[in-house]
Amino acid sequence: MQDNCLTIALSKGTLLHPTVGLLNLAELPSEGIVSESRNMVFDFPGNPQIKYIICRPTDVPAYVEHGAADLGFVGKDVIVEQGKDVFEMVDLEYGYCRFVVAVPAEMKDISLKDLNYKRVATKFPHTAECFFRQQGLQVEVIKLHGNIELAPLMGLSDVIVDIVSSGRTLRENNLVELVSIMDSTTRLIGNRVSYRTKYAIIQPLLEKIQGLVKGE
Amino acid sequence: MRNREIPKGLRDLLPDEMKTRRRLEQKAAQLFTSFGYEEVVTPTFEFLEVVEAGGNMREKLFLFMDREGGILSLRPEMTVSIARLAATHLQDEKLPRRLYYSTNVFRHVQPHLAQYREFWQTGIELLGASGPLADAEVISLAVKIMREFGLDNFMVSLNQIGIFNSLLDDSAIQAEDKDLIRKLMEKKDLVGLSRTLEKLPISDLLKETIALLPTLHGGLEVLNRLPYIEKSQNAVQAAEELMKIYAALQNMGVEKQILVDMGVLRGLDYYTGVVFEGFSPDLGYGLLGGGRYDRLLSQFGFPCPATGFALGMDRLTLVLKNQEKELPRYLVGGSNLQAMVQKADELRTEGKIVELDVEGLSRDALAEKLAGRAHYTLVYLDAE
Numbered sequence: 001m002q003d004n005c006l007t008i009a010l011s012k013g014t015l016l017h018p019t020v021g022l023l024n025l026a027e028l029p030s031e032g033i034v035s036e037s038r039n040m041v042f043d044f045p046g047n048p049q050i051k052y053i054i055c056r057p058t059d060v061p062a063y064v065e066h067g068a069a070d071l072g073f074v075g076k077d078v079i080v081e082q083g084k085d086v087f088e089m090v091d092l093e094y095g096y097c098r099f100v101v102a103v104p105a106e107m108k109d110i111s112l113k114d115l116n117y118k119r120v121a122t123k124f125p126h127t128a129e130c131f132f133r134q135q136g137l138q139v140e141v142i143k144l145h146g147n148i149e150l151a152p153l154m155g156l157s158d159v160i161v162d163i164v165s166s167g168r169t170l171r172e173n174n175l176v177e178l179v180s181i182m183d184s185t186t187r188l189i190g191n192r193v194s195y196r197t198k199y200a201i202i203q204p205l206l207e208k209i210q211g212l213v214k215g216e
Numbered sequence: 217m218r219n220r221e222i223p224k225g226l227r228d229l230l231p232d233e234m235k236t237r238r239r240l241e242q243k244a245a246q247l248f249t250s251f252g253y254e255e256v257v258t259p260t261f262e263f264l265e266v267v268e269a270g271g272n273m274r275e276k277l278f279l280f281m282d283r284e285g286g287i288l289s290l291r292p293e294m295t296v297s298i299a300r301l302a303a304t305h306l307q308d309e310k311l312p313r314r315l316y317y318s319t320n321v322f323r324h325v326q327p328h329l330a331q332y333r334e335f336w337q338t339g340i341e342l343l344g345a346s347g348p349l350a351d352a353e354v355i356s357l358a359v360k361i362m363r364e365f366g367l368d369n370f371m372v373s374l375n376q377i378g379i380f381n382s383l384l385d386d387s388a389i390q391a392e393d394k395d396l397i398r399k400l401m402e403k404k405d406l407v408g409l410s411r412t413l414e415k416l417p418i419s420d421l422l423k424e425t426i427a428l429l430p431t432l433h434g435g436l437e438v439l440n441r442l443p444y445i446e447k448s449q450n451a452v453q454a455a456e457e458l459m460k461i462y463a464a465l466q467n468m469g470v471e472k473q474i475l476v477d478m479g480v481l482r483g484l485d486y487y488t489g490v491v492f493e494g495f496s497p498d499l500g501y502g503l504l505g506g507g508r509y510d511r512l513l514s515q516f517g518f519p520c521p522a523t524g525f526a527l528g529m530d531r532l533t534l535v536l537k538n539q540e541k542e543l544p545r546y547l548v549g550g551s552n553l554q555a556m557v558q559k560a561d562e563l564r565t566e567g568k569i570v571e572l573d574v575e576g577l578s579r580d581a582l583a584e585k586l587a588g589r590a591h592y593t594l595v596y597l598d599a600e
Contacts, residue, residue: 065500066328066329066500067499067500067501076407085403087404087405087406088403088404088405088406088407088408089404089406089407090406090407091407187407191500192404192500192501192502193495193496193497193499193500193501193502194497194500195404196371196373196433196475196477196495197371197495197496197497198497199433199434203431203433206431
C-alpha cells in the first residue's frame with residue numbers, strides 16, 4: 001500500500017456506466033473503463049496514482065473491508081446483505097432499487113402475518129431473515145443465486161425477497177409486491193484505515209463527490 | 217478427518233510466528249516495567265456478571281456454566297477483569313498503581329485475517345490517576361512501544377468522547393435516537409447519520425456539527441471546526457482536556473505520531489474521556505486501542521479513575537513478521553554419548569543453541585541431513 005496510490009473497486013454491470021460518469025465529473029481518470037472490457041485492473045499513473053479494480057458488485061465490500069481497495073462503489077443492497085465493516089461515505093443516489101417481499105398474484109391479499117413458517121427464496125438471506133425476524137415471523141430461507149422469480153412458479157418457495165427497480169420482472173412472472181423492505185442506491189464506501197492513512201487524498205475527493213451529488 | 221479440525225476462528229501458532237510475538241511481548245514487558253508497570257494475571261474465565269459490568273456484549277461472549285449453576289464467560293478483554301482485580305485487592309494500596317498484562321482473550325466474532333476468536337493482547341492500565349498527565353503517559357507509551365517494535369509509519373488517533381457525548385446530552389435528542397446516532401457514528405455510516413439527523417428536531421448548527429464529527433481528522437486545529445461546540449459547556453471542557461493531553465504529549469516528544477480524529481469512539485461502553493486507536497498503512501485494521509474509563513471500577517464498589525490501552529498482538533505480529541534472524545544452531549553427533557553431552561553443554565554455556573543427535577547417525581548421514589540448512593553447524597565427535 002503506497003501512500004500516494006488510491007485503489008478503487010468498481011461494481012461491474014449496470015452500475016458501471018453511471019459510476020464512470022461520476023468519476024469523470026470528479027475529475028478522476030476513467031478512459032477505457034467499460035463493462036465489455038476484459039481488463040479487470042486499470043492503472044492510471046499520476047499524482048495520486050489511481051488504480052481501479054472492476055469486480056462483481058458482491059465482491060466490492062470484501063475488497064474494501066480488507067484494504068485491498070481503499071474505496072468502492074457499490075449498492076446499499078449489497079452492503080446491507082453483507083454487513084461488512086466499511087465506512088459508508090456518500091449516497092450517490094443512482095442505481096435505485098428496493099428490497100421487496102413478493103408473492104404470486106393469487107396471494108396478493110395475504111397479510112405479512114400469514115407468512116409465518118413459509119419458505120422464502122432469495123439472493124439475500126441475511127436481509128430476508130432480519131426483516132422477518134423484526135416482524136416477529138419465522139421463515140425458512142432458501143438461498144438461490146439468480147432468477148429468484150422462478151422459485152414460487154416451480155413451488156420451491158411460497159414467497160421471494162428480491163431487489164426490483166421498475167417491477168417489470170415481477171409482473172412478467174405474475175408476482176406482486178407485498179411489502180417494500182428498504183430502498184437502495186449506490187454508495188461510496190471506504191476502508192476505515194485507508195480513510196485515516198490517506199486522509200489527504202480521500203477527504204477532498206469525498207467532499208468533491210458530496211458536492212457533486214448535492215448538485216453544487 | 218474431524219479429529220484434525222479445530223473450532224472456527226481459532227488457530228495454531230507455529231514457531232515462526234511465536235518467535236516474532238515473543239520478541240514483541242518481551243520488548244513491551246521491558247518498556248512497561250521501566251515505567252513502573254507490574255504484570256498481573258487474571259482467570260481465563262469470569263462470572264458473566266463481572267464481564268457485563270463493562271457493558272452489554274453478550275453476543276460476542278463464549279458462555280458456559282459451572283456445576284454450581286454460575287454462568288461463566290471466557291474473558292473478552294482484560295480491562296474489566298483488571299478493574300475487578302483492583303476492587304478486590306488494591307483498595308487499600310497507595311495509588312496510582314500501574315499494571316500490565318499479556319494474555320489471550322476470546323470473542324465470538326466473524327473470523328477473518330487478523331481477527332480471530334482467540335487472540336492475544338498485551339496492555340497497561342494506570343489506576344487511580346485522573347487528569348491529562350495520566351492519559352498522556354499511557355498514550356505516549358502506546359507510541360513508544362510501536363516505535364520500539366520498529367514500526368515507523370504508524371499513527372495514533374485521539375478523541376475525547378466527552379465532546380460527542382456532551383453534544384448529544386445537552387440537546388433535546390431522545391435516548392433512542394442517541395443510541396442510533398452513536399451506532400451510526402461507530403459504524404462510520406455517514407449516509408445513515410445524515411438521514412437520521414435530518415429527521416431530528418434540533419438546530420441545524422448541531423446537525424452540521426454532529427455530521428462533521430466522523431470526518432474531522434488532523435492536528436489540534438480540527439477542534440476549531442466544531443461550530444456548535446460553544447453552546448455546550450461540557451463539550452468545551454472535554455475539548456480543553458484534549459488540548460492539555462496534546463500539550464503533555466508534545467512535552468513527551470511523541471506528538472509526531474499523534475492525530476486528532478473525532479471519528480474514534482471505540483465500541484466499548486465504559487469509556488468516559490480520551491479514547492485512542494493506533495493504526496498503520498500496512499494493515500487495514502487497528503493495531504491498538506484504549507482510553508479513559510473513570511466509572512468502570514465503581515461498578516465493583518471501588519470508585520477510582522483509570523486509563524489504559526491494549527495492543528493487538530496477532531495483528532502486530534502480522535505486520536512485523538519475517539524480521540526474525542535465523543539463529544545459528546549446532547548439531548552434535550558421534551558414538552560416545554558422554555563426550556557428546558559434554559561438548560553440547562560446553563557450547564550451551566557459551567550461549568549457543570545445541571541439538572544432540574538422538575538418532576545415532578553416522579557423520580555422512582548427518583551431513584546429508586543438514587545439506588541446505590546453512591544455519592546448522594555439524595560437530596561430529598569420533599570415538600577417539
